[in-house]
């Protein structure tokens with residue numbers, strides 16, 4: 044299998060009176076059998092990044108950079124190529140708020156059957172029950188209508204739909220939102236099984252505790268940029284970017300101190316490091332944007348790392 048290599052991905056939205064720098068110069072790679080967690084506060088660009096990879100951006104978006112899936116650049120590919128070759132077949136998406144993406148008047152089974160018919164020829168088509176099992180569902184669960192599904196079940200139905208085309212990569216956007224602890228535990232185990240199965244998982248979350256349990260690597264995003272990327276335990280146990288350290292320190296089982304100030308508005312980013320105005324290590328150098336620099340497999344974009 045090929046893997047995904049994203050290079051210098053940027054997304055800008057044009058609004059009547061402003062430009063939104065939603066994603067800026069993001070580079071990372073993801074291999075089969077690996078989970079990368081993308082973490083960062085609300086509004087930092089995580090979902091926009093996922094939408095860019097699948098060609099789901101609205102018409103006012105401008106994309107730059109590349110995202111290579113083998114020889115195919117996802118950012119340059121036509122909607123037809125993405126829908127026939129990529130979405131569901133190579134990359135499955137478990138969307139943020141999955142219940143909103145289910146058709147209310149049809150059972151989960153009807154929706155999964157339809158996806159399977161679309162994605163597989165009859166001879167090799169797996170059954171809905173088989174696919175559902177991989178997502179942690181019982182056959183009877185499939186006979187429910189969306190309004191009968193709990194948050195955790197809707198999550199699993201969305202996962203089954205994402206797995207219907209047997210993609211090698213899954214993007215799960217905030218899958219732990221609204222789940223209680225037992226359901227988060229089950230989801231963590233299911234995601235790890237997908238990875239053990241040889242799939243790549245891009246886990247978008249602001250749940251650092253879940254990221255620690257699922258991810259091999261963690262990428263920390265701030266104001267549209269990746270500021271730190273490294274092995275999960277290193278990033279969480281000894282974060283090097285002051286923002287990553289701030290996120291870890293704001294956890295209830297750590298210092299429980301929030302990062303002072305607020306994230307910048309993406310229409311009006313400060314020059315240089317966007318975290319500068321909130322950072323206790325800021326120096327004159329920080330008025331130049333720091334580049335993501337790799338040392339021993341752990342990358343940090345900071346002039347004064349911790």
Ligand SMILES: Nc1ncnc2c1ncn2[C@@H]1O[C@H](COP(=O)(O)OP(=O)(O)OP(=O)(O)O)[C@@H](O)[C@H]1O
Nearest residue numbers: 056063065084085086087088089090091092101309
């Ligand atoms: N169609 C659009 N037009 C203009 N701005 C947009 C559009 N879609 C998203 N944005 C902006 O892009 C930024 C990034 O949004 P995104 O949804 O990626 O955040 P996120 O990190 O996924 O946040 P959350 O954790 O809340 O889901 C936000 O400032 C958002 O307002």
Ligand code: NI
Nearest residue numbers: 089090091139
């Ligand atoms: Ni989001």
